[in-house]
Amino acid sequence: MLRDDETLVGEIPGTASKDRVTQLFRNRSFVGDAAVALVLIGVFAFGRSFEANTLLLVNLMVYMILAQGINVSYGFTGYLPFGFVGFFGAGAYGMAVSTSKFHVGAYPGLVAGVVVSVVVALILSPLLRLRGSYFAIASLAAAEALVLLVSNPSAQGITNGAYGANLSSVFNPGASYVSTVVALGLVTAAVVWLKHSPFGLALRAIKADRSSAAMSGINVVRVRTFAWVISAAMAGLGGACYAWVISVFYPGDVFSLTTSVFAIIFALFGGIGTVVGPIVGTVVLYGIYNAIGITVPQYFQLIYGLLIVVIVLFVPRGLASLGASVFGRMSR
Amino acid sequence: MIPQEQSSTAVAAGPASTAVRLLEVRSVSVMFGTFMALDDVSVNLDGGRALGLVGPNGSGKTTLINVVTGLVAAKRGKVLFDREDVSGRAPHRLAHLGINRTFQIPKPFTGLTVRQNVEVAARYGKGRRSVEEILALTRLDRVGSRSSEELTAAEQKKLDLARALSTAPRLLCVDELGAGLSVSELDEVALMLRDVSERWGIALLVVEHLMGFLERVTEDVVVLNAGQVIFEGSLVDALRQPNVIQVFLGG
Numbered sequence: 001m002l003r004d005d006e007t008l009v010g011e012i013p014g015t016a017s018k019d020r021v022t023q024l025f026r027n028r029s030f031v032g033d034a035a036v037a038l039v040l041i042g043v044f045a046f047g048r049s050f051e052a053n054t055l056l057l058v059n060l061m062v063y064m065i066l067a068q069g070i071n072v073s074y075g076f077t078g079y080l081p082f083g084f085v086g087f088f089g090a091g092a093y094g095m096a097v098s099t100s101k102f103h104v105g106a107y108p109g110l111v112a113g114v115v116v117s118v119v120v121a122l123i124l125s126p127l128l129r130l131r132g133s134y135f136a137i138a139s140l141a142a143a144e145a146l147v148l149l150v151s152n153p154s155a156q157g158i159t160n161g162a163y164g165a166n167l168s169s170v171f172n173p174g175a176s177y178v179s180t181v182v183a184l185g186l187v188t189a190a191v192v193w194l195k196h197s198p199f200g201l202a203l204r205a206i207k208a209d210r211s212s213a214a215m216s217g218i219n220v221v222r223v224r225t226f227a228w229v230i231s232a233a234m235a236g237l238g239g240a241c242y243a244w245v246i247s248v249f250y251p252g253d254v255f256s257l258t259t260s261v262f263a264i265i266f267a268l269f270g271g272i273g274t275v276v277g278p279i280v281g282t283v284v285l286y287g288i289y290n291a292i293g294i295t296v297p298q299y300f301q302l303i304y305g306l307l308i309v310v311i312v313l314f315v316p317r318g319l320a321s322l323g324a325s326v327f328g329r330m331s332r
Numbered sequence: 333m334i335p336q337e338q339s340s341t342a343v344a345a346g347p348a349s350t351a352v353r354l355l356e357v358r359s360v361s362v363m364f365g366t367f368m369a370l371d372d373v374s375v376n377l378d379g380g381r382a383l384g385l386v387g388p389n390g391s392g393k394t395t396l397i398n399v400v401t402g403l404v405a406a407k408r409g410k411v412l413f414d415r416e417d418v419s420g421r422a423p424h425r426l427a428h429l430g431i432n433r434t435f436q437i438p439k440p441f442t443g444l445t446v447r448q449n450v451e452v453a454a455r456y457g458k459g460r461r462s463v464e465e466i467l468a469l470t471r472l473d474r475v476g477s478r479s480s481e482e483l484t485a486a487e488q489k490k491l492d493l494a495r496a497l498s499t500a501p502r503l504l505c506v507d508e509l510g511a512g513l514s515v516s517e518l519d520e521v522a523l524m525l526r527d528v529s530e531r532w533g534i535a536l537l538v539v540e541h542l543m544g545f546l547e548r549v550t551e552d553v554v555v556l557n558a559g560q561v562i563f564e565g566s567l568v569d570a571l572r573q574p575n576v577i578q579v580f581l582g583g
Contacts, residue, residue, distance in 0.1 A: 129537060159382055162424040208440035211403060212492070214423035217457030217499055273443070 001252060025087045030196045033275040040064075040279060044181045046202065048191040056290065058245045061184045063286055065238035066263035067278035069189050069271070073231040074264075075272030077224050079128065080206040082260055083143030085114035085317060087117040089255040091149055091239025096249075097158055106170040110179060110240045117236025120230045132284035135148050140257075159216055164250035167243060168198040176244040183237045190230065191275050204273075262286075265304070269311050271318025280319055353415070354379040354535050355400065357431040360409030362395055362559075369395040371559040372409070379502065382529060382536035382565065387556035388579055394436060400432045400537065402426045406415040413503065419438070429459050430502035434509055435535055436539075438492035440480035441446075449468045449474040449491055450498050457499025469528060470494040471520075486517045490524070497528060504529075505537045510545035522548040544565070555579070 006050070023201060043191050047057045066088060074080045094116030098107040127138050149155060151162045159165070194200040202223050205213040214220050246253075262285075270281025316323055349399045355377040362370040370392045376385050380456065398404035400411055402423040411419045411424055412431060412470045421429075441449050450463050450472075467473040475483065479492060489509055496504055504520070506525065510518050529536050529549075540546040553570050555563035557579045563570050570576050 035335075124503065151543070198452065201441075201448055202456055204443055205449075205452050209440040211423070212435065212439050212495065214403075215401065215427055215499075216453035216495060217424050217427040219422070219424045273406050279529065294428040 008326040012048045019282075025092055029242075030192070032095045033192045033195060035191055036279065037185065037274050040188060041181060043321025044184060044321070047176075048177065048264065050098065053244070054173065056240075057085035058177065058180055059241065060282060061180050062238045062242045062283045062285055063185045063263060063266055064279055065184055065234055065241075066259065067267040067282050068191050069231045069234035069238070069280045070263050070267040071191060071272050072156075072194060073232065074267065075277075076200060076273075077227045079138045079224075079228070080132075081139040081231075082257075082264070083141065083146075084231075084235055084263060085141035085255055085257060085260040086139070086143030087148065088239035088242070088259060089121060089143070089251070090120045091236030092243035092254040093159060093165065093240050094236065095240035095243040096167055097171045099167055100160075100165065101158060103169070105173065106175065106244060107179075109170065110183075110237065110244070111241070113240025114236045115232050117232045117239065118229055122225075125228060126227050128221075128228060134317065135328030140260075143255060143257075143260070150255070151251040159251075162251065164248065164253075165243065167247045170244065171247045171309040173245075176241065180241040180245060183241050187234045187237065188279075191278075194227075194230075195273075199223070199226075223302060260291075263309065265308060267289060269307065269318060274318070274320040274324075276323075277318050277320035284319070338399075343542075343550040346356055348356050352379045353377075354381075354413065355411040356394070356410075356415075357400065358398070358410045358412065360399055360406045362392075362399060362404060362412065363407050364427045367370070368559050370406070371560055373475055373556070373559070374409075375517075375561070377503070377537060379535055380529070380533040382538060382550035384550045384551070384553035385537060385539045385556060386541075386543075386546065386570070387554050390558075391556040391579075392559040393556055394507055395559075397433060397537065399505055401431055401505075402507055424456075424569070427489055430500065432496040432499050432501035432503070432508055433455075433505035434489070434492045434496050436511070438488045440483065440491050440495075442479075442481045444470055444489060445477050445484065446480050449480050450494050451509060459498045459500035461498055461500050463498065466494050466498045470497070470524065471567050486521075487511050489513070489521065493521075493524070501534055503535045503537065505539070507539045509538075509539055510543065510577040512544045518542070518545050519548075525549055536538070543571075 044057060044061055048054060052058055066084065070084060094113035095109045098104045098112035099106060104112065124142050127135060127142065130138050137253035151161045154163050155161055202213070202218045204217060205216060206220055206224055210220055243249060243254065266281040266285050267278045269285055270279065271277030287302065289300060292303065334387045351377060356374040357373060360370055360373050362367065373392070373396060375396070385396060387393055395404060399406050402421055405420055410417055412418065413431060418426060441452065444452070447463060447467065450466055454461060454463050464473070467476050470489055470493055471493055472487065476485060483491060493509065509521055509525070512522060524551055525536065528534060536549065538546060538549055551566050555570055555576050556559055562579065563573055563576050
């Protein structure tokens with residue numbers, strides 16, 4: 001797309017100089033986003049040498065992945081899936097069942113996790129016909145249906161039902177950690193691509209107005225379904241990595257509504273429609289959660305509640321918008 | 333503003349010389365529940381020509397445009413574009429065929445800059461037209477890097493027009509482009525519309541309440557009332573018809 005624009009600028013003499021500035025600025029924002037992704041990967045790649053609690057690092061990464069998935073779904077297409085954790089659980093169980101029942105290796109297991117969540121997303125894609133809170137509630141119901149399906153005694157032969165999954169056959173703390181870092185890298189790169197590609201523009205066009213987007217030649221149903229599938233694949237990948245790391249879990253652990261709510265709050269707090277927002281949101285809020293949430297949970301809920309009110313009232317577009325306006329004023 | 337060689341090609345492919353039937357709306361009826369929005373309406377339009385659609389509020393003008401652009405399905409009847417039956421096709425496919433429109437209340441893609449608004453339509457609409465040229469034609473080049481929600485109402489209308497034009501339509505439906513514009517803006521937009529129509533040989537289907545605006549764009553009109561065609565012919569003749577006058581002035 002950037003290249004296209006340059007040829008366009010080249011065709012019309014006399015308009016070039018101003019456009020080049022715009023071009024440069026846009027490039028700079030792309031460079032900035034790519035740098036954010038690289039720094040993020042670097043931090044987590046060497047994370048274990050300065051933080052002994054591996055599970056904390058993994059949780060951070062998994063929440064970043066989920067928050068980016070929410071970002072794709074809500075930030076780019078305007079659909080807020082409260083049942084987003086369903087894809088996370090589907091990915092976790094795809095990993096667990098394929099490795100423990102079908103005895104595939106860990107890496108094919110990760111792929112299976114993503115495939116299962118993508119299949120679930122395709123089955124649920126008619127939900128995209130619903131709008132706003134109707135969609136949010138329907139996706140929540142779908143996630144609830146999914147956990148009942150998995151923990152059902154009749155499914156015990158495959159999923160081990162309510163007794164949970166065990167991935168001890170592929171347990172590997174080192175490889176599972178590295179895979180999570182790679183997964184976070186892939187997910188962040190995908191969001192960078194979305195933000196700077198014509199496809200991302202098309203998604204934002206649909207979000208703004210469906211009819212105008214359709215009249216612009218955008219196949220609305222196909223484009224939004226594709227975004228939905230990308231978002232689900234992110235959650236599935238996160239779930240599969242998480243399952244591999246923790247290796248033993250129960251249906252309630254990977255289908256917990258709290259996971260959805262956290263991911264949504266992290267994404268909204270940081271700022272949707274941006275690359276850096278969900279990352280910052282996760283670091284700040286999950287940091288607060290770990291600092292106060294575990295020791296004094298009652299204060300944690302109070303502070304979280306206040307934070308949500310403050311975000312909605314004063315920073316509806318998240319921390320990233322705050323940062324952008326401060327940056328904008330400085331560079332003026 | 334218009335490069336010389338382009339306007340001469342427009343004359344060469346002038347409307348009158350190549351009058352080929354572009355759009356044929358054949359006995360279309362549309363029901364909204366029990367309300368008959370369009371009742372057996374037929375409208376024909378030749379390539380490169382312009383046709384006005386007039387009538388009081390609720391007479392079915394916008395519904396007719398919605399049927400032509402695929403946003404509303406007809407209960408009966410057909411829409412032929414280039415002699416091909418296109419009834420029931422999705423809007424984006426019609427956009428690719430060369431049918432486009434502006435909206436009564438333009439809804440620019442918020443969060444995108446003016447240029448990105450046009451870019452996304454140019455790319456997905458497969459128009460292969462220069463974004464810069466479209467922006468210059470619609471006089472939006474100076475606000476190209478601004479966010480589209482910062483535009484004035486008149487600029488938003490031009491942006492909607494620019495978005496439609498960047499898909500390289502052969503038929504452009506214009507829904508009340510003049511509403512809410514000042515006198516000078518009306519002049520500018522009417523000229524713009526005629527200019528692009530002549531330049532690219534675009535046929536226009538113009539819904540308009542403002543006769544002053546309409547007469548600057550076309551002489552031919554179809555008058556709708558309560559979902560039916562009550563007059564077809566020139567605008568001047570229409571205003572002499574007792575039944576047309578009655579519909580507009582309430583008799």
